[in-house]
Amino acid sequence: MPTLKTGGRFKSAVCAGEIMVVTASGDDVELTCGGAPMVEPGTETAADATVHPDHAVGIAMGKRYITEDESLEVLCVKAGDGALAVNGQLLLQKDTKQLPKTD
Amino acid sequence: MNVMMLLEMASGAFPDRPAFTDGERGVTYTYSELFEAARHRAGSIRANGASRMAKLDVSNLGTPLGLFSSAWAGVPYVPLNYRLTDDEILALLKRVTPAYLVTSADRVDALGGLDDVHAISTDSFLDAGQHPVAVEGDWAMDPDEIAVLLFTSGTTGEPKAAVLRHKHLVSYILSSVEFASAPEDDASLVCVPPYHIAGIAAIMSSVYSGRHVIQLPNFSAERWIELVREHKVTTAFVVPTMLARIVETLEAAGASDAGMPHLNSLAYGGGKMPLSVIEKAMTLFPDTDFSNAYGLTETSSTICVLGPDAHRDAVASTTEAGRRRLVSVGQALPGVEIEIRDDEGRVLGAGERGEIYVRGEQVSGEYEGKGSVVDAQGWFPTRDAGSLDDEGYLFLEGRADDVIVRGGENLSPGEIEDVLLTHPSVADVAVVGVPDEQWGEAVAAAIVAKVGASIDMQELAELVKIELRSSRVPAHMKQWDELPYNETGKLLRRVVKATFEEQLA
Missing domain, CATH: 3.30.300.30 (ANL, C-terminal domain)
Known part of the structure; x- marks a missing residue:
């Protein structure tokens, strides 16, 4: 897959999930969703592709996901059944601190 | 990365929720209507070939539509201050040509006659029939593209145009707002001017949280009170002079309680809040959470918040230092760092007064034609003077120049x-x-x-x-x-x- 750059958008090849890269280290890493490498929006994907059972916890819209060392952070912009992973390691969900409404 | 993505997510998650209501005209956009309208206005802006989209009018549905359609079209959105003199407005407008200008009907003829200015009225901008062609394709995702140019009030000399890129605005929202966190009946009353950073921030954070915004174009305390009651408003932001007038108006009517139990949160900022006003307000609004926000145009709005608990703790405190917190602007947001420095640039300790420096993803610190004033380590000198206490509560002391x-x-x-x-x-x-x-x-x-x-x-x-x-x-x-x-x-x-x-x- 292409290098992950801040602002870059990718979709899952095996479910409805879509993400946007929030921060990236610039290193070449392969981001997968549902066990399959993510692809650029507009790429044709196989209709019969399925989510790998070990990568099936799903992603939720508006949630942010990070690698353990926080070198990669992505935002889920469309929910999907697949889970995100880098080098086979599942990404973790990042908590947004609930702040008082100010604007 | 593009602010349009915030609206796309909202429109996908809750298409039929009301997004914006013009409190004076009584017209509403749902989230999906706003998204579709942005697609078509972006088409008109692209077809015009303008390099900026300017808006010179009070708050109305054209305000969020202007922000999102210019983001989709890939041109900076430039809200102008309609309270300036004609000469001042002309001078600013000439700095942002070729411009697609949306303005009040009475100004279209005069301003549309200028070179490189295509002027249409707000009514024409909002009339779907006049924008039949939707833009093709998605918006750019380059985080470095300019989203907004905001002319700062410029207390001396020519106003500077602060540059806010998509990455600054989007990081501010992602780090401070939880997506879709607003309950379905949440309504926010927005009365800050549309050309102020608080007005821009209000649009984005309401959209991302899924709130319904009620716009009050020309503030008066009486109208504010009416609209809060009429729309069962749950959250609002005011500047200190507005809160002072709201308190005065309620007191003049003999109220001991504002009678707005649905108003869960009332935030204020933009200037120094007199202690007497906030104390009275907390008595008149016993069910309301108060928050004080501090931020600058150059920092994409809020960088510090004094939250509701801190307000109550300060009022109940038995120590001088504890009570003083009520006049602080609170602690830095997640992802924002604050330092106080002296004239030689040395970092000062707790309680020492100096200039406030800030660093974080949402900090731009850049002006058009002047470049960035952020240093090599990413610190932006705010020119505001202040001090931090030993728990990181920030106290403002006016402008460093003062x-x-x-x-x-x-x-x-x-x-x-x-x-x-x-x-x-x-x-x-x-x-x-x-x-x-x-x-x-x-x-x-x-x-x-x-x-x-x-x-x-x-x-x-x-x-x-x-x-x-x-x-x-x-x-x-x-x-x-x-x-x-x-x-x-x-x-x-x-x-x-x-x-x-x-x-x-």
């Missing part, structure tokens, strides 16, 4: 004002430096008396001498009927200074 240098000693106007405001006869006060032959600068104070109170200047001088020291005692004190504020509640210190200088000359 420091009075008297006989080589640096005096903070804010410190002297705080003392004078504790006197029971003083309603408002502004302290400035004026030229002085002997000391270089002398302290001058403009004082507004409380209704029915009379001011004893000697007593006030004594108070400053006891609380601070004799060098802080104003050499000149004058009683004023009221102090000059701009429409967002910022004290116009230069006006006070100029008046004193004229009187003393």
Whole structure:
């Protein structure tokens, strides 16, 4: 897959999930969703592709996901059944601190 | 990364929720309607070939539509201050051509005649029939593209155009708002001007959280109270002068309770909040959470918040330091760092006054044609003066430029004002430096008396001498009927200074 750059958008090849890269280290890493490498929006994907059972916890819209060392952070912009992973390691969900409404 | 993505997510998750209602015209966009309208207005902007989209009008549905459609079209959105004089507006408009200008009907002919300005009325902009062609494809995701150009109020000289890129605005929202966190019946009353950073931030954070925004184009306390009740508003943001007028209006009507139990949260910012106003407001709105926000145009809005719990703790505190927190602007947001530095750039410790520096993803610190003023480590000098306490609560002390240098000693106007405001006869006060032959600068104070109170200047001088020291005692004190504020509640210190200088000359 292409290098992950801040602002870059990718979709899952095996479910409805879509993400946007929030921060990236610039290193070449392969981001997968549902066990399959993510692809650029507009790429044709196989209709019969399925989510790998070990990568099936799903992603939720508006949630942010990070690698353990926080070198990669992505935002889920469309929910999907697949889970995100880098080098086979599942990404973790990042908590947004609930702040008082100010604007 | 693009602010349009925030609207796309909202429109996908809750298409039929009301997004924006013009409180005066009574018209509404749902989230999906706003998204579709942005797609078509982006088509019109692209077809026009303009390099900027400018909006010169009060808040209305054209405000969020302008922001999102320009983001989709890939041109900066430039909201202009409609309260400026015609000459000032012309000067700003010429700096953003070729422009696609949306303005009030009475200005279309005059401004549309300018070179490289395509002017249409707000009504034409909102009329779907006049925008039949939707833009093709998605918006750009380059995080470095410019989202908004905001002319800063410019207390001296020509206004500067602050550059806010998509990455600044989107990081501010992602780090401070949880997506879709607003309950379905949440409604926010927005009365800050559309050309102010708080107005831009209100659009984005409401959209991302899924709130319904009620727009109040021209603030009056009476109309604000009516709209809060009519729309069962749950959250609102006001500047200090607005809150003062709301409190006065409720008190004049004999209210001991504002009678707005649905108003869960009331945030304020944009200027110094007098202690007497916030204390009265907390009594009148017993069910409401108060938050104080501090931010700048160059930092994509809020960087510090004093939350509801901190408000209540401060009021209930038995110590002087604890109660003082009520006049602080709270602690830095996640992802934002704050430092206080002296004139030589040394980082100061707790309790020491200096210039406020800020760093974080949402900080731009860049002006068009002037470049960035952020240093190599990412720190932006705010030109605001302040201090941090030992738990990171930030206290503002006015602009760094406002420091009075008297006989080589640096005096903070804010410190002297705080003392004078504790006197029971003083309603408002502004302290400035004026030229002085002997000391270089002398302290001058403009004082507004409380209704029915009379001011004893000697007593006030004594108070400053006891609380601070004799060098802080104003050499000149004058009683004023009221102090000059701009429409967002910022004290116009230069006006006070100029008046004193004229009187003393």
